[in-house]
Amino acid sequence: xxxxxxxxxxxxxxxxxxxxGLSLSVAHxxxxxxxxxxxxxxxxxxxxxAGLERPDQGHVVIQxxxxxxxxxxxxxxxxxxxxxxxxxxxxxxxxxxxxLRSPARRVDEKTIxxxxxxxxxxxxxxxxxxxRATALSxxxxxxxxxxxxxxxxxxxxxxxxPLSSLDAKLRAELRLELKRIxxxxxxxxxxxxHDQIEAMTMADRIGVMxxxxxxxxxxxxxxxxxxxxxYVAGRLGTPVINLIPARLLGGPVPPQVETVxxxxxxxxxxxxxxxxxxxxxxxxxxxxDQNHVHLKLATHSLVTLADPVQPLKAGDQVSLEFESPLxxxxxxxxxxxxxxxxHA
Amino acid sequence: xxxxxxxxxxxxxxxxxxxxxGMSDRAIAWxxxxxxxxxxxxxxxxxxxxxxxxxxxxxxxxxxxxxxxxVGLDNYRDILTDPExxxxxxxxxxxxLWSIALELILGFGLALLINRGFRGHSFWTTIxxxxxxxxxxxxxxxxxxxxxxxxxxxNSGIALVTGVDPSSFQMxxxxxxxxxxxxxxxxxxxxxxxxxxxxxxxxxxxxxxYEAAEVDRASPLxxxxxxxxxxxxxxxxxxxxxxxxxxxxxxxxxxLLTSGGPGSTTEVASITLKREAFEKWRTxxxxxxxxxxxxxxxxxxxxxxxxxxxxxxx
Numbered sequence: 001x002x003x004x005x006x007x008x009x010x011x012x013x014x015x016x017x018x019x020x021g022l023s024l025s026v027a028h029x030x031x032x033x034x035x036x037x038x039x040x041x042x043x044x045x046x047x048x049x050a051g052l053e054r055p056d057q058g059h060v061v062i063q064x065x066x067x068x069x070x071x072x073x074x075x076x077x078x079x080x081x082x083x084x085x086x087x088x089x090x091x092x093x094x095x096x097x098x099x100l101r102s103p104a105r106r107v108d109e110k111t112i113x114x115x116x117x118x119x120x121x122x123x124x125x126x127x128x129x130x131x132r133a134t135a136l137s138x139x140x141x142x143x144x145x146x147x148x149x150x151x152x153x154x155x156x157x158x159x160x161x162p163l164s165s166l167d168a169k170l171r172a173e174l175r176l177e178l179k180r181i182x183x184x185x186x187x188x189x190x191x192x193x194h195d196q197i198e199a200m201t202m203a204d205r206i207g208v209m210x211x212x213x214x215x216x217x218x219x220x221x222x223x224x225x226x227x228x229x230x231y232v233a234g235r236l237g238t239p240v241i242n243l244i245p246a247r248l249l250g251g252p253v254p255p256q257v258e259t260v261x262x263x264x265x266x267x268x269x270x271x272x273x274x275x276x277x278x279x280x281x282x283x284x285x286x287x288x289d290q291n292h293v294h295l296k297l298a299t300h301s302l303v304t305l306a307d308p309v310q311p312l313k314a315g316d317q318v319s320l321e322f323e324s325p326l327x328x329x330x331x332x333x334x335x336x337x338x339x340x341x342x343h344a
Numbered sequence: 345x346x347x348x349x350x351x352x353x354x355x356x357x358x359x360x361x362x363x364x365x366g367m368s369d370r371a372i373a374w375x376x377x378x379x380x381x382x383x384x385x386x387x388x389x390x391x392x393x394x395x396x397x398x399x400x401x402x403x404x405x406x407x408x409x410x411x412x413x414x415v416g417l418d419n420y421r422d423i424l425t426d427p428e429x430x431x432x433x434x435x436x437x438x439x440x441l442w443s444i445a446l447e448l449i450l451g452f453g454l455a456l457l458i459n460r461g462f463r464g465h466s467f468w469t470t471i472x473x474x475x476x477x478x479x480x481x482x483x484x485x486x487x488x489x490x491x492x493x494x495x496x497x498x499n500s501g502i503a504l505v506t507g508v509d510p511s512s513f514q515m516x517x518x519x520x521x522x523x524x525x526x527x528x529x530x531x532x533x534x535x536x537x538x539x540x541x542x543x544x545x546x547x548x549x550x551x552x553x554y555e556a557a558e559v560d561r562a563s564p565l566x567x568x569x570x571x572x573x574x575x576x577x578x579x580x581x582x583x584x585x586x587x588x589x590x591x592x593x594x595x596x597x598x599x600l601l602t603s604g605g606p607g608s609t610t611e612v613a614s615i616t617l618k619r620e621a622f623e624k625w626r627t628x629x630x631x632x633x634x635x636x637x638x639x640x641x642x643x644x645x646x647x648x649x650x651x652x653x654x655x656x657x658x
Contacts, residue, residue, distance in 0.1 A: 051559075072558045073561040077559060079556065081552045081555070081556060082554055083550065085555070088574075088575065090570070098560055099561065101658075102561035140397045
């Protein structure tokens with residue numbers, strides 16, 4: 001059964017359509033990540049589910065109940081904000097206990113103590129319970145904010161880029177922890193990010209959004225391997241997929257193919273003369289474990305990864321070989337290798 | 345490529361460069377701050393030291409040629425045992441406490457209302473701020489007319505609402521009502537100021553904290569107690585500090601409204617000081633009183649600022 005469902009939801013701010021015609025359902029215990037650039041409508045989607053915004057059209061359904069007209073307190077959701085939304089004058093313990101102390105919930109202090117203890121151990125902040133919320137580091141604050149969502153057992157957790165204000169190391173750490181917690185507790189999470197690594201590593205399903213619309217929804221693998229458009233293909237993979245006009249590459253391509261999408265794993269570089277198109281090495285970026293190679297193919301540039309042991313230097317002439325690349329038509333829709341318009 | 349400093353040097357006019365060219369940075373710094381330091385010494389520090397010195401003498405400014413005698417701590421002893429001074433201190437405390445209490449309640453309430461951001465709230469903010477922008481002397485004069493029992497608007501207004509005879513009571517002339525008149529006028533004038541500071545505090549609370557609380561099912565009352573009040577507290581305390589210092593030395597408005605009367609019911613400390621200094625010409629005595637008031641305010645403000653910092657750190 002769907003824990004949360006959006007049915008043809010739309011929301012505008014003045015002339016700006018933040019979300020349009022969005023339908024999405026999140027199953028019980030599922031981790032769904034909404035991925036997209038700034039202004040794609042991800043946060044608005046979360047706020048619509050939480051009840052912090054009212055939709056202009058469509059319905060929000062939580063656990064089979066239409067909650068479209070209900071205020072946030074009536075919906076059974078927890079929200080983690082991008083900023084550390086802690087109550088600054090309260091201790092960590094009181095911050096964590098805050099949602100449980102709502103008169104609407106009537107939880108006795110003993111249960112509260114047990115829950116807070118449990119959650120603080122889960123998030124490794126049990127030694128900070130007596131601290132004031134403002135006397136914590138950024139990572140600890142965000143743990144408390146996540147913890148404050150976790151002490152409740154709502155039907156869905158809504159998380160709005162909770163890790164984006166942390167440094168890279170902490171982000172990687174909390175990413176793993178969050179996934180572990182979600183698996184252990186079997187919680188339903190709808191998570192918003194513009195970070196493709198977070199999306200790929202944590203999500204059961206990824207929804208790619210652009211300009212207020214959900215463009216593709218699928219497992220990380222599906223989205224990566226069978227994107228339905230060049231736009232979606234561009235959201236995932238580092239370095240970014242290379243989109244090259246088909247006529248530049250020569251060789252056999254399915255009919256109607258306008259653009260060829262080349263990811264690192266689709267490109268093989270050989271210094272020996274090969275049958276494929278020839279390119280010039282423009283420059284090489286050394287990242288330690290791998291090299292970013294910038295190639296010039298006629299008028300287009302390509303970026304790909306190369307083994308650091310492969311001796312490439314600027315100015316080298318190389319020949320390229322392609323292995324099952326992605327094909328896109330004029331409108332940017334993907335065409336499968338057998339010439340059919342593919343949908344994931 | 346040249347550094348910013350090099351470019352600044354290149355663009356300095358030649359004559360200016362010649363004049364300052366030979367000086368070290370330190371010398372130039374001294375050159376710039378010396379006028380301010382001298383001014384501060386002349387108008388602040390020197391008079392303070394002079395006052396301290398006078399407070400140990402029997403000096404009278406209207407008899408500059410009389411023999412100056414050092415009386416030690418006699419002035420201080422006389423002041424601290426003088427029932428009139430204690431009465432003035434009580435009048436001051438009454439005035440300061442009540443005016444601040446009323447200004448806080450009204451100012452905070454108005455700030456909460458304005459912060460809701462209804463239509464035309466900026467227009468109303470400006471209207472509310474008007475009294476604060478007037479000169480205290482003007483306010484004092486206006487209110488003397490407004491509170492005049494026969495022709496004053498205030499009495500007529502009260503009469504209109506309650507039906508009592510407008511000339512049956514007088515705000516300024518009545519022993520019981522006079523202290524409340526000055527509290528009322530001060531509240532009228534300075535509530536907007538307190539509102540402004542509280543409003544700044546309310547605006548500094550980010551929306552997402554309230555949104556988080558809303559999702560956490562906190563009632564509006566609980567949001568007020570656990571978010572609004574604690575987060576505005578440092579601002580409120582700052583408003584109290586400013587108002588307390590101001591009202592402790594309140595002179596102009598009270599002097600114009602009641603001149604300390606009737607009797608000495610509204611004689612706040614600064615009025616006593618003025619009487620001793622410029623009506624009775626007891627310069628030495630009044631210097632000692634001024635020092636006592638200064639130390640009191642200074643000490644209280646220091647203790648208060650420490651408390652304020654503790655609240656802010658939380």
